[in-house]
Amino acid sequence: MSRSDQEGPPRYLKDREEYFSDEQRKRTTVESRKMEKRVRENLRAQKDRPAVMKYFDDIHTYGGIRVKELKEFRKTGGKVVGTLCVMVPFELINAAGARGVRVSSGYYEPVHPANELLGDAGLCPMVKSTIGAKMVHSDPLAEEIDLLVCPATCDGKLKLAEIYEDWAPVMMMNIPRVKTGDTTSRLWMGEIKFLKQKLEELTGRKIKRKALLNEIGKWNDAQAAWGRLLEYRKSKTPPISGQDMMLIAQASQKDEITRWTKKVKDLEKELKVMVRKGLHAGETGAARIMLAGSPMIYPNFKIPSLVEESGGLIVSDELCSGHRIMSDPVMLDERSMSEMLMALAERYFFPCTCPCFSPNDDRIRRMKESIHLFGVEGVVFHTLRGCHLNNLEATKIEMKLREAEIPMIKLESEYDDGDVEQVRTRIEAFVEMIKTRRAFSVKKEGSS
């Protein structure tokens, strides 16, 4: 059970407010803001970018409209629930009358305050950044949460949640990491029921059957709209870049979902016009790349932007910061409360192919399916430093992909700009390799 129920002194950092200097707080805030602005400008500089994308930029803007809305919402007594994972059912949060936001951090600068406290022990930079941002209060979005829901997926997240308790109430969810059999389902179902209870306690409102049904409907609409966007990525010249798609997917975990769905539908209309005009994202004959591996949370768009600057175009991804957010709708058989909870539990658990699960053969099956559907020519597998689970799975995936004659490159990166040029060289070489292979296979086909 969570410690947040009981009052008491902080466990990790006794003098949590005095530990960091004002100078450091200020620097982290300024640098985070600068970084977000730089990344946003970089995204806006993409050629033939749909105009609707500005809306999604605004949702992600540092201290932008979404933060203001949530502030207003909290003033009227509303509760905001932060999440750290794609396995938290947003339908349930919304049905309780609360708002959900994903507070995993993609900012580089907060890594430093976290290092100061935890030491640079090869920990995952995303974990360090998330905790660091909370320590020095540098992420305005993370400041607006009343409860943090953290599924204990990997070791990093497990302890992250524990440390986070010094700053905000935390509810941890026990993820059954061995993904087989009946006990798995039972444990996870119990956790979902516990989450429901916790949310009801937080908002002081019972989750009604009708409200939940309504929310499931809204989210399923959103999934359907996302599914229609995907169709455009299958075309030979996709009108939308992979970075933008990732931005849209991540916006769904911050925004009001009905408004998000509406904007996605607007985008779809705009894409239709673009296709008619023959406009497309990326350069002509770009290598069709799939992104895989560790999550890339906005504004950490280092790898995707390098791929798309080096003559590649991301046509698919299997990231929990991208397609996996929206990949599957909730399937309802019956409309009783228990059946709905069961359906939610299934949707948020079984399709998730996080490497924290074993067996996880489903991941490679889904990857192969996407490779086929989206005409992927090469896979860029990105691991954050210290992401042991992805590192361990990378080799297996590489072997399986080699059987299917799909080349894969594994890149390890951190939360800083220091390795940009090295990574760029590798990605460029990878793209060159794909293009040569393509030209060669055309030659071979022609001669035979």
Add this chain to the structure above:
Amino acid sequence: MSEPLKPYDVGIDVGAISTKVAVVDKERKLVAHGVRLTTMEPGKLARSLLDEVLKEAGVDNGQIQYIVATGQGRRSVDFADMARTEITAFSKGAYYLHPESVILIDIGGQGIRAMRRGEMGIIEDFRTNDKCSSGTGSFLDAMATALEVDIKDAGSLAVSSCGGEEVCATCTVFAESEVVSMIAKGKKKEDILAGLDKMVARKVNGLVNSMRSKGPVFIGGGVGENIGVVEELKSVANREVFVPEHPQLIGAMGAAFMAPREHEGEKEVRREEVVVKKRSFFDLFRKVKR
């Protein structure tokens, strides 16, 4: 299109430590070359080095068809017609110089790159060192400086050793302090150098083994000039190791080889029609359920 091809192509490899220029003819023979340390203005340096090389070889600027840049500073060579990564360039160079080699190793000033070659010289897979420059040219350079040996003599001196020392540290900074302590103990320079070379060879061999092929190895890059490392690698690799005549120039030559041979138009790229099929998400967890 009707214009006849000029006889020479130029490859410029702007590496982290040194800049290499190679002039090749249409038979892929090396005509002239030059090497100089990379400066803060790689573009200017490349131009002046190229002019110098051309003057020495008596080749006129007008006889050059294509200039291809490669290496980490390839983008700063503004007068080049094309820029390709050092990985692609090196594999091209190695393929034309020794087509039998399957694993291609490029040990440069700050990077070690390993490639596996497939059909037609196309690379199938490659790996590079991550963030750490241990075992590269600058590592050996630092060690030679610590031992007060000219880097040019370091290889031959190491070969003259009767039994090498064991160097354990792989980090440049730690290895240097280890070397200093060995000097303090009165160990011979050649033995220390041989130990260092053995360490580098082991590191490179690890990379060779990770490429999952039993084929012959091609060694290039500046460290390929160091006979000490090459000899050690030959003894640990347990397979054929090929060293070209000018290991340092492979990248630059490969870049020059990439210049279009004949007037090939942009090839139309065909791809299989992408089959649009409705995904059946639920088949999966229907099965798992209950």
